[in-house]
Amino acid sequence: MSTAPTPEFPAGFRWGVSTSAYQIEGGVGEDGRGPSIWDTFARSPGRIVDGSTGDVACDHYHRHAEDVALLAGLGVTAYRFSIAWPRVQPGGTGPGNAGGLDFYDRLVDDLLVHGIDPVATLFHWDLPQPLEDAGGWLERDTANRFAEYADLVAARLGDRVRLWITLNEPFIHMSLGYGMGVHAPGRTLLFDAFPVAHHQLLGHGLAVSALRARGSGPVAIANNYSPVRVLGDTDADRAAGAAYEALHNRLFTDPLFGRGYPDGPAADPGVVRDGDLDVIAAPIDVLGVNYYNPTGVRAPEEGAPLPFELVPLAGYPRTAFDWPVVPEGLRELLGWLRDTYRDDLPPIQVTESGCAYDDTPGADGRVHDPERITYLDGHLRAVRAAIDDGVDVTGYFVWSLLDNWEWAEGFTKRFGLVHVDYRTQARTPKSSYAWLRDVIAASRGPATR
Ligand code: PNW
Numbered sequence: 001m002s003t004a005p006t007p008e009f010p011a012g013f014r015w016g017v018s019t020s021a022y023q024i025e026g027g028v029g030e031d032g033r034g035p036s037i038w039d040t041f042a043r044s045p046g047r048i049v050d051g052s053t054g055d056v057a058c059d060h061y062h063r064h065a066e067d068v069a070l071l072a073g074l075g076v077t078a079y080r081f082s083i084a085w086p087r088v089q090p091g092g093t094g095p096g097n098a099g100g101l102d103f104y105d106r107l108v109d110d111l112l113v114h115g116i117d118p119v120a121t122l123f124h125w126d127l128p129q130p131l132e133d134a135g136g137w138l139e140r141d142t143a144n145r146f147a148e149y150a151d152l153v154a155a156r157l158g159d160r161v162r163l164w165i166t167l168n169e170p171f172i173h174m175s176l177g178y179g180m181g182v183h184a185p186g187r188t189l190l191f192d193a194f195p196v197a198h199h200q201l202l203g204h205g206l207a208v209s210a211l212r213a214r215g216s217g218p219v220a221i222a223n224n225y226s227p228v229r230v231l232g233d234t235d236a237d238r239a240a241g242a243a244y245e246a247l248h249n250r251l252f253t254d255p256l257f258g259r260g261y262p263d264g265p266a267a268d269p270g271v272v273r274d275g276d277l278d279v280i281a282a283p284i285d286v287l288g289v290n291y292y293n294p295t296g297v298r299a300p301e302e303g304a305p306l307p308f309e310l311v312p313l314a315g316y317p318r319t320a321f322d323w324p325v326v327p328e329g330l331r332e333l334l335g336w337l338r339d340t341y342r343d344d345l346p347p348i349q350v351t352e353s354g355c356a357y358d359d360t361p362g363a364d365g366r367v368h369d370p371e372r373i374t375y376l377d378g379h380l381r382a383v384r385a386a387i388d389d390g391v392d393v394t395g396y397f398v399w400s401l402l403d404n405w406e407w408a409e410g411f412t413k414r415f416g417l418v419h420v421d422y423r424t425q426a427r428t429p430k431s432s433y434a435w436l437r438d439v440i441a442a443s444r445g446p447a448t449r
Helices: 037-043 060-074 098-113 129-133 141-157 170-179 190-213 235-250 276-280 327-344 370-388 431-444
Strands: 014-018 078-082 117-123 163-168 219-225 228-230 286-291 295-298 309-311 348-352 393-399 418-420 427-429
Touching: 014 117, 014 348, 014 431, 037 129, 060 098, 060 427, 060 431, 078 163, 078 393, 098 117, 098 141, 117 141, 141 163, 141 190, 163 170, 163 190, 163 286, 170 190, 170 219, 190 219, 190 276, 219 348, 228 235, 235 295, 286 327, 327 348, 327 370, 370 393, 370 431
Parallel strands: 014 078, 014 393, 078 117, 117 163, 163 219, 219 286, 228 295, 286 348, 348 393
Antiparallel strands: 295 309, 418 427
């Protein structure tokens, strides 16, 4: 970490933390919630490294008041959470479930009482199981169901949510969920998963219209991006880099800005119908950017199944996930978005940035996580540098408030600013929490506190 204080940010810069429903809520059988694909997936033997499920997770469903108090103590101006579709519309279609809607209604009100902007993600991967039984995102109708669900939520919360995020990381949901089978629903279709990309994007566009029709506040999508580092200097290496860039960085972004699909992933005319691209290009107010690390790419071996080979980047510190720590990659990425999408690009908010480390309480009960402080300091400097480069970045959300259930990794990866003891559910703010609190306070200044 640099010894200079973390730089200040423009007035009104949004300081936040992010979570998602299945990763923190628990309470899976309560108040009329229906099953999600993650309930099913986590129960299938061998899918989750520690054999755990999200049945209890951080028990946020019962401890939300304590968690909002932690947000208030941190001084964030926004909290990004996700709404569990199976909680508010258990069948994936039809009437809403009052018990589920009431939970989010209370959460939103509690945030507003504490002066925290509610930022609500509508889909963070927990599809109602009945929709998966009907084909999931491989089915076009799931896009229509998603818009109907967005309307239902907006009817209840639309007057108070300050930023809507339609989808979280549709690329990861497609690739790990439907391509590789590492996430729910556990399908292994590789490139045949393309309809999942189109139907998610179509659902996004239809949901934007539904939210607008309700007069709701600003709308965004949260994509994950990874700057591509081409390793090697042959034309084949560069072509591999371009192929990976099209898949990871452009497939879910070019169509948002009226550019259609990039070359490569084939836009099957049986899937992409007339008018769909106009629906998908409905204007958005903010682009949500989730950034973790760059990707090393080179040409594949002859006859390999993929048009690129991914290579771990050497020479960087690594997190407990073995992901390289490359703060300058965030500045590079923000510049790439500006240079690629130019006048079409709305303001950006970094909707996820964070790291997993093996944080354990010391003998004094405190949790020291200096690596996370170094990580956040570096990434905030990268955002500040991008703003100085002329990129319009209006917010930064840390993943995550709490240690939580990290999908296929179960409870083995701790991303939180707050440590969670999963036996007692005790929350212990880590040293990074105190550090970030001070950074936010210094940046916001006394007048806005
Ligand atoms: C994101 N990858 O997922 C999600 O939005 C969060 O729910 C998750 O907890 C967080 O990042 C940390 O993993 C990702 O394989 C999952 O590159 C996998 C990848 C990236 C992001």
